[in-house]
Amino acid sequence: xxxxxxxxxxxxxxxxxxxxxxxxxxxxxxxxxxxxxxxxxxxxxxxxxxxxxxxxxxxxxxxxxxxxxxxxxxxxxxxxxxxxxxxxxxxxxxxxxxxxxxxxxxxxxxxxxxxxxxxxxxxxxxxxxxxxxxxxxxxxxxxxxxxxxxxxxxxxxxxxxxxxxxxxxxxxxxxxxxxxxxxxxxxxxxxxxxxxxxxxxxxxxxxxxxxxxxxxxxxxxxxxxxxxxxxxxxxxxxxxxxxxxxxxxxxxxxxxxxxxxxxxxxxxxxxxxxxxxxxxxxxxxxxxxxxxxxxxxxxxxxxxxxxxxxxxxxxxxxxxxxxxxxxxxxxxxxxxxxxxxxxxxxxxxxxxxxxxxxxxxxxxxxxxxxxxxxxxxxxxxxxxxxxxxxxxxxxxxxxxxxxxxxxxxxxxxxxxxxxxxxxxxxxxxxxxxxxxxxxxxxxxxxxxxxxxxxxxxxxxxxxxxxxxxxxxxxxxxxxxxxxxxxxxxxxxxxxxxxxxxxxxxxxxxxxxxxxxxxxxxxxxxxxxxxxxxxxxxxxxxxxxxxxxxxxxxxxxxxxxxxxxxxxxxxxxxxxxxxxxxxxxxxxxxx
Numbered sequence: 001x002x003x004x005x006x007x008x009x010x011x012x013x014x015x016x017x018x019x020x021x022x023x024x025x026x027x028x029x030x031x032x033x034x035x036x037x038x039x040x041x042x043x044x045x046x047x048x049x050x051x052x053x054x055x056x057x058x059x060x061x062x063x064x065x066x067x068x069x070x071x072x073x074x075x076x077x078x079x080x081x082x083x084x085x086x087x088x089x090x091x092x093x094x095x096x097x098x099x100x101x102x103x104x105x106x107x108x109x110x111x112x113x114x115x116x117x118x119x120x121x122x123x124x125x126x127x128x129x130x131x132x133x134x135x136x137x138x139x140x141x142x143x144x145x146x147x148x149x150x151x152x153x154x155x156x157x158x159x160x161x162x163x164x165x166x167x168x169x170x171x172x173x174x175x176x177x178x179x180x181x182x183x184x185x186x187x188x189x190x191x192x193x194x195x196x197x198x199x200x201x202x203x204x205x206x207x208x209x210x211x212x213x214x215x216x217x218x219x220x221x222x223x224x225x226x227x228x229x230x231x232x233x234x235x236x237x238x239x240x241x242x243x244x245x246x247x248x249x250x251x252x253x254x255x256x257x258x259x260x261x262x263x264x265x266x267x268x269x270x271x272x273x274x275x276x277x278x279x280x281x282x283x284x285x286x287x288x289x290x291x292x293x294x295x296x297x298x299x300x301x302x303x304x305x306x307x308x309x310x311x312x313x314x315x316x317x318x319x320x321x322x323x324x325x326x327x328x329x330x331x332x333x334x335x336x337x338x339x340x341x342x343x344x345x346x347x348x349x350x351x352x353x354x355x356x357x358x359x360x361x362x363x364x365x366x367x368x369x370x371x372x373x374x375x376x377x378x379x380x381x382x383x384x385x386x387x388x389x390x391x392x393x394x395x396x397x398x399x400x401x402x403x404x405x406x407x408x409x410x411x412x413x414x415x416x417x418x419x420x421x422x423x424x425x426x427x428x429x430x431x432x433x434x435x436x437x438x439x440x441x442x443x444x445x446x447x448x449x450x451x452x453x454x455x456x457x458x459x460x461x462x463x464x465x466x467x468x469x470x471x472x473x474x475x476x477x478x479x480x481x482x483x484x485x486x487x488x489x490x491x492x493x494x495x496x497x498x499x500x501x502x503x504x505x506x507x508x509x510x511x512x513x514x515x516x517x518x519x520x521x522x523x524x525x526x527x528x529x530x531x532x533x534x535x536x537x538x539x540x541x542x543x544x545x546x547x548x549x550x551x552x553x554x555x556x557x558x559x560x561x562x563x564x565x566x567x568x569x570x571x572x573x574x575x576x577x578x579x580x581x582x583x584x585x586x587x588x589x590x
Contacts, residue, residue, distance in 0.1 A: 003037040003165050004577060005174045007156070007181025011042035011109055012056050012094065016330070017204055017290070018177045020462050024291045024565035026105045027098035031569035035577070038107035039165060041156050041184065043114055043148050044090055055092045055109055063091040066113070077162040085121060085155045088113030100295050110159055114151035125154055125187070133186055133255050140248040149252075153183035157191070166196045171581045173198045176259070179207055179252040189258055198580045201256035202263045202288070205459040206272035207249035212241055214333050218518035219456040220479050221526055224268070224503045226515045227275055233512075236277045240516070256283075260583035261576055263288035265460040266481015284579065288572040289485040290460040291565030294469050296557055297446060299550050302471060305447030308436045313359045315434045316386050317417055322351075323358035323542060326448040326472075328463055331366040331398055331422075336477070339454040339500075341409050342527055343475070344416055346535035351415035354539075358416040360452075361444060362406070366398045369424035379432040385421045395422060448472040449542055454500050454534075455480055468496055469560035471553035473541055475534060477502060489562035495541050496556050500534050502526055 010019040025031045026038065049056070051067045062072040065079065066088055072078070078089045090111040097104050126137035129150070140146040165172040174197055176185045181202075188197040213223045230240050237244065244250040254276055256262055262285035264270035270287055274280050310320045325344075329335045344360060351358060374393040378384035390400045399422050406418045423431055426441040445467050453464030453476040460481035465474050468486075476483060478501040486497050505526070543549045561567070 002035050002170050002577070002581075003039065003168065003172045004035045005039045005041060005160065005165065005172060006107075006177060007041045007152075007174065007184045008177040009042055009180050010177075011040040011111060012059070017460065017462060021177075021202075021204070021290055023096060023098075025569060025573065026096040026107060027101070027103040028291070028565040028569045029103060030566040031573065032103075032105055034569065034574040037165075038105070039160070039163065040094065040107055040109045041152070041159075041181075042111055043152050044088065044111035046115075054090050055094055055111075058095040058097070059092055059109065060094075060106075061090065061092040063089060065089060074162050078159070081155050081158045081162065084118070084158070086116050086118045087151075087155050088115075089155070089159065091159075100293075108163070110156070110163075112152055112155050112159070114148050114155075117151045121154065122151060126150065128190060129183070129186060132190060133258060135186075135251050135255060136245070139246060140251075143248055146248040146252075149180050150183045153187040156184045157187045157195075161195070168196070171196045171198045173200060173577050173580050175200050175202045175263075176256075177202045178204050179249045182252040182255055185259060186255060198261075198583060199259040200261045200263060200576065200580050201253075201259045202265075203253075203256070203269050203273055203459070204265055205457075206269060206276070207253055208237060208244050208247065208276065209272040210334065210457050211247065211249075212237075213457040217520040218523050219336070219502075220477065221502050221505075221523045222515065222518035224479060225505060225510075225518065226512065227271065229512050229515055231271075231275060234278075237275050238277070240512075260284065260580040261286065263573070263576055265290050266458075267484035268479050269459045269481055284583065286572070286576055286579075287484075288576055289481065289563070289568055290462050291568040292462065292465050292468060292482075292485075292560050292563040294557070294560040294564040297470055297553065299546055299553065302446055302549060302553060303546075305443040305445075306449075307447075308439050308443050309359075309361070309447045312435055312439065313361075313419070316419060317359065319357055321359040321416075322356040323449045324447055325358060325360040325450050325452065326363065326444055326467070327360065327452040328363045328444060328466075329453065331364040331402060334455055334457040335364075336454050336456045337362070337364070337402060338405060339502075339527060339531065340452045341405055341418070342531035343452070343454075343534045343538070344409060344413070344418070346532045347539065348413045348416050350535060350539045356415065360416065360418045361421060362418055363421045363423075363426060363444060364402075365396075365422040365424060367396050369430065370422075372429050375423060375430065375432050379434060384432065385419055385423075388420065388422070445472070446470040450475055450538055453477075453480065454502070456502075458482075460485075465563070468556045468563075471496070471543070471549060471556045473498060473538065473552070475500065475538065479503065485563055486559070489567075490559055494555065494559060496552060496559060498534055498537050498541070500530050502530050504530070 008018050054061050093106045094109045095106050129135040176182050185199040257279050273285050309324045314320045370393050388395050388403050426444045428435045428437050448467045450473040451467045458480040464476040465482045468474050475498045478499050483499050543552050
């Protein structure tokens with residue numbers, strides 16, 4: 001029976017992309033047929049929940065020493081681990097459900113409270129990390145995000161032994177979702193042949209490269225051209241961008257070279273892994289794209305969602321738009337949201353010539369969900385979300401900066417407007433009484449004519465392609481991992497996707513130092529050119545008749561089937577896990 005352990009910060013709550021991956025895999029019949037036992041491991045973070053609710057509304061607590069719950073027959077073993085490492089343990093199950101298919105699974109969940117820890121044991125473990133893997137924990141001891149994952153490692157491995165995860169005939173495969181799980185993976189590797197563990201680093205990004213891209217004024221335009229130039233010359237990230245060892249995530253990610261395998265969620269992520277250093281040239285690294293939601297709808301269902309969105313626009317802005325554009329994302333620099341406005345500037349010219357109108361619903365926030373009562377008060381007081389005010393409960397600092405760009409655009413445009421909805425969810429209860437009473441989140445996906453997602457750094461980009469199954473045109477950057485998956489699944493280009501290449505330099509053959517010097521002025525020029533191309537392509541492709549909408553839906557659904565979580569599990573994840581289970585045996589034979 002194959003056992004797979006997922007070490008992640010999203011063991012209980014879906015926060016971002018990793019949570020979407022877990023949801024996709026744990027509700028995929030193909031994945032569940034290949035992996036019969038899944039265990040989620042993460043640090044316990046104190047919340048208002050207690051007792052039976054410690055593992056969330058879909059959880060079942062079988063052991064929790066802090067709540068005196070001892071339903072598990074392993075209670076004595078867990079208590080021994082707690083005393084050995086001076087930690088707390090919560091163990092149970094969590095239910096995953098796919099509402100569309102009805103698929104259900106209940107992986108085990110192990111949360112470890114590492115707020116206290118035996119000082120002697122953590123000191124010894126950190127010394128071993130340095131001695132065996134070259135990780136200098138002393139540089140990062142003041143960073144709790146590093147400390148908590150290092151503390152998690154040993155009690156996590158001890159708990160897996162207690163659960164019998166490593167005692168079966170088939171090896172137990174530990175997946176480190178991002179840098180967070182690497183200390184646990186390294187603790188497993190330290191056990192050597194004494195234990196039946198195999199390890200995989202699941203690269204949902206390469207943290208080193210994300211930081212460089214986001215912090216450089218040239219962003220993706222600079223970085224990916226530099227990487228393309230450096231690799232053929234045998235140069236790696238630290239040769240070009242300097243010593244990165246002061247960054248704790250870099251040290252943990254570089255240790256992925258000791259794993260039995262590496263999953264990269266996109267083509268550029270795989271290249272970034274190789275760019276970490278010469279030792280990554282021979283590691284077993286493979287693509288493992290993320291899956292895409294795959295739901296069948298008809299034209300009338302799409303039109304019903306479009307009507308809701310058009311009515312919402314009319315209520316807010318007093319006109320019914322001909323086209324509905326959307327961008328659903330987190331409000332972080334990597335999403336390149338200013339690029340939407342640059343495309344809209346050119347779209348405005350096309351729309352004026354055609355005497356047509358459009359709206360962009362930008363659904364994004366950088367803070368937790370606001371209370372419905374606060375939303376309704378803002379709506380009544382100053383017509384949120386058309387108008388915003390800086391400060392609680394409305395705009396945070398980052399939201400205010402983004403809104404300033406929207407205000408400037410809306411003041412200059414006539415045929416297209418942007419509505420900034422800085423709230424989680426998309427329903428009347430959360431977004432105010434001016435939203436249609438029957439609006440659901442899926443309406444912004446089903447009713448969208450085009451979804452923007454022109455990120456500067458995007459290892460995959462599930463959100464960018466979510467509307468594809470519903471016939472929406474998806475507009476994203478060539479550096480997004482989903483671009484490679486779409487091309488692979490479609491067998492080339494498709495009308496349902498527009499890929500914007502912001503790394504295509506007008507002047508070829510630049511020297512390495514010239515590429516490194518690319519900054520905002522050069523990027524601005526390229527963004528203007530590419531945005532103009534995107535706008536022209538979008539206007540040429542937008543469906544206008546029921547027959548054209550139907551064609552986009554049929555093409556999109558067929559494409560989504562090839563990009564579903566079942567397809568990802570069958571073609572990428574399960575073969576990679578199988579290869580990892582055989583890795584040590586193959587090494588011994590070699």
